[in-house]
Amino acid sequence: MMLKIKLMSGHGLLGLLYALAISAFLILLFSRWSSGLNYEAMRRYQHNQAIEIAENQLNRRWAGMRCENALRENSIDFQISCTSDDVMVKYPLGEFRFKNR
Numbered sequence: 001m002m003l004k005i006k007l008m009s010g011h012g013l014l015g016l017l018y019a020l021a022i023s024a025f026l027i028l029l030f031s032r033w034s035s036g037l038n039y040e041a042m043r044r045y046q047h048n049q050a051i052e053i054a055e056n057q058l059n060r061r062w063a064g065m066r067c068e069n070a071l072r073e074n075s076i077d078f079q080i081s082c083t084s085d086d087v088m089v090k091y092p093l094g095e096f097r098f099k100n101r
Contacts, residue, residue, distance in 0.1 A: 039093075042093060043093045043094060046076060046091045046092065046093050046094065047091070047093075047094060047096060049073055049074070049076065049078070049091070050078060050089040050091050050094075050095070050096035051096055051098075053071055053073070053078055053080065053089050054080075054087045054088075054089050054096055054098040055098075057080060057082055057087045057089075058087060058098065058100075061082065067080060067081075067082030067087070068080050069081075076091060076092060077091075077092070078090065078091050079091075085099060085100045086098060086099040086100060
């Protein structure tokens, strides 16, 4: 018994192109989504570090020591400015200000 194979000209190639386009779109969507998650995680991490640095600067002032101007923690540069009633820490993805009341 011989099997007959019917080729549909053009339809198979068009389906393949659609599948490739949809796959590329889904991969791009996933890539942008994971990039956004990564950015948010880095921002939160740097923000938490800035909070700790601000707390440390307040403790330094209460101990009679001077406030530091800059600090490098985990390869991230933080700029610190202290006034009589607040501490501001700037980091690459934002800034944190602690006000004394």
